[in-house]
Amino acid sequence: MNAHDWCASALHEERIAQALWDLADPTPTRVRTILNDLGYVDERIHDLRQSGATTRFLLDLRDKGGRLCLEGSAAGENTVVDKCVAPATGPFTPGERKQ
Template identity: 70%
Template sequence: MHEERITRAVWELADPTPEKVGKVLNDLGYVDGRIHGLRQSGAATTFALDLRDKGGRLCLDGSVDGERTMVTACVAPRTGPFAVAK
């Protein structure tokens, strides 16, 4: 699953800056156009991944702070601009 492979890959980052997390995501095959909201929020770097394909609504919401890593599945609108459904 996407969540597990991303969690394993970013877990090793001692200082998970947006640049480092973005590089890890790119190295895993996620293109910049699918990575959204990559930014520093306090001690954590947060991001969302648009994984919508063929009418699907899958996305991931992630947070990495060097001690805890959380990557969870979420839903996005089927069509139109990317946004995590609240």
């Protein structure tokens, strides 16, 4: 992950987490709507699925050769959004999370 991706990840993580924290019933439809309202297009939202009271998703944020992606779980106050790494080119497939 390059320096641009590393820096941008923190901004995206915080912005998305704040928007999802107050979501009482985080269904896939409601999570997609919030992500869309934040400016993330459907083509960048992947693997949106519900497991119990949590909705998980991946977000492809690759830009200009970057490898940034985000892995999220929307669960009200237990919402977590964290960076991951995707291939710089080709189809979106998330790799290991980078701390």
